[in-house]
Amino acid sequence: MVRKIAFIFLIFSFFNNICAQTTAKIDQIKINSKELNQKREFFVFTPTIYSTSPYSYYDVIYVFDAQNRELFDYTHSIISFLSNTSKNYIVVGIISPYYEKQDYGRNNDMLPVLQSEESKKRYGKYSGNADNFLKYVKNEVVPYVEANYRTLSHRTAVGHSLSASFILYSMFNAPELFDNYIAISPNFAFDNERLVKDLSRFDFNTIKTTQYLYVSNADEGIDYWQEWKPAREKAHSFLNDSLKSDNIKVVIKDFSSETHWSTFPPSLNFALTYYFNQISEQQQNELSTAEYEVTILVKVPNKNDELYITGNQTSLGNWNPGLVKMTKKSDFEREIKVKLHSPAQFKFTKGSWDTEAEVKNGEMQNLTIKPEKQQKYKFEIVKYNQTN
Numbered sequence: 001m002v003r004k005i006a007f008i009f010l011i012f013s014f015f016n017n018i019c020a021q022t023t024a025k026i027d028q029i030k031i032n033s034k035e036l037n038q039k040r041e042f043f044v045f046t047p048t049i050y051s052t053s054p055y056s057y058y059d060v061i062y063v064f065d066a067q068n069r070e071l072f073d074y075t076h077s078i079i080s081f082l083s084n085t086s087k088n089y090i091v092v093g094i095i096s097p098y099y100e101k102q103d104y105g106r107n108n109d110m111l112p113v114l115q116s117e118e119s120k121k122r123y124g125k126y127s128g129n130a131d132n133f134l135k136y137v138k139n140e141v142v143p144y145v146e147a148n149y150r151t152l153s154h155r156t157a158v159g160h161s162l163s164a165s166f167i168l169y170s171m172f173n174a175p176e177l178f179d180n181y182i183a184i185s186p187n188f189a190f191d192n193e194r195l196v197k198d199l200s201r202f203d204f205n206t207i208k209t210t211q212y213l214y215v216s217n218a219d220e221g222i223d224y225w226q227e228w229k230p231a232r233e234k235a236h237s238f239l240n241d242s243l244k245s246d247n248i249k250v251v252i253k254d255f256s257s258e259t260h261w262s263t264f265p266p267s268l269n270f271a272l273t274y275y276f277n278q279i280s281e282q283q284q285n286e287l288s289t290a291e292y293e294v295t296i297l298v299k300v301p302n303k304n305d306e307l308y309i310t311g312n313q314t315s316l317g318n319w320n321p322g323l324v325k326m327t328k329k330s331d332f333e334r335e336i337k338v339k340l341h342s343p344a345q346f347k348f349t350k351g352s353w354d355t356e357a358e359v360k361n362g363e364m365q366n367l368t369i370k371p372e373k374q375q376k377y378k379f380e381i382v383k384y385n386q387t388n
Helices: 004-023 067-084 108-112 117-123 132-146 164-174 188-202 228-242 264-284
Strands: 026-034 038-046 060-063 090-094 151-160 182-184 212-215 250-252 292-300 310-311 328-331 333-340 344-349 357-359 365-367 375-382
Touching: 026 132, 026 333, 038 067, 038 132, 038 164, 060 132, 060 164, 060 228, 060 250, 067 090, 067 292, 090 132, 108 132, 117 188, 132 151, 132 164, 151 164, 151 264, 164 182, 182 264, 212 228, 212 264, 228 250, 250 264, 250 344, 264 333, 344 357, 344 375
Parallel strands: 060 090, 060 151, 151 182, 182 212, 212 250, 292 375
Antiparallel strands: 026 038, 038 090, 292 333, 310 344, 328 333, 344 365, 357 375
């Protein structure tokens, strides 16, 4: 009986260890911000396969107002459901806490220096630090994430209410920071409709890559916050009628049956579903203009294996599995020297998709590398989908 219990415990421990290796993870990062002169923290969610797939890289979604933890948790939780498990992202939750000793709050982060007397009276000292907060995100949070996690180049910002206003503010003042903006119920009315004016002044012709701007509203301006509706309508009118750009896709969605708070889940669901279906693949096909020469070395299981590489650009055969043959370096080594744009995605085959290779620690997924990071890569093939 004791032996049987021990065996059951061993089996349980084995499966528990397997699960522990493939569990989504949330890191809580704390830094001393020079831009804000404060101690700050943010969350970093990495998807299930992150730790077991070292050749996987991810675009990043930045969720503001993550001191409301439900906004961050909801965002990283629904990606798998909305994409039918086909999409994975790193999700960063940026916290704007209240500091009691400094009497510093979330609005200080979100609002720039105010110009109108009415806004100064309304928001008082809880405003005016948006430029420094933007520098904190741009110069400290994003560099930390990109230095410590396997990230791709596209960044999506998600904001609600004043943090939605802030991410629009970031578009006008640091347009290189994000590619996609999901602004849920932004306040266009603050400071004498400041964001409406910024919209009309911004030169959208400076945007040279594919971008996505999503703006939604709830029932604001109907029974409360009356000034929101006319400001919002002016912003929507400009986006619908006056904005001319081939590179930015604008989507405006009305959720007036929802309240200011309850609108977050349905609005985010719509925004991300549209992004997954209409925008993300086009962005992922955009490669760096620069080329980087790299050497790729592969250990094969059989000395007679003829090995091909196929991937997402011309030098990799544009996903033709039998076009780019690798050189036999020794009995069990195959090599290719190639110039690549970043990010490079590829797989190995024996000349057809029926013989797709499974790579050690890479399984059957696309292998992703950023060739600007290093010049030599080594892989080992475990087996082929079908041996010919």
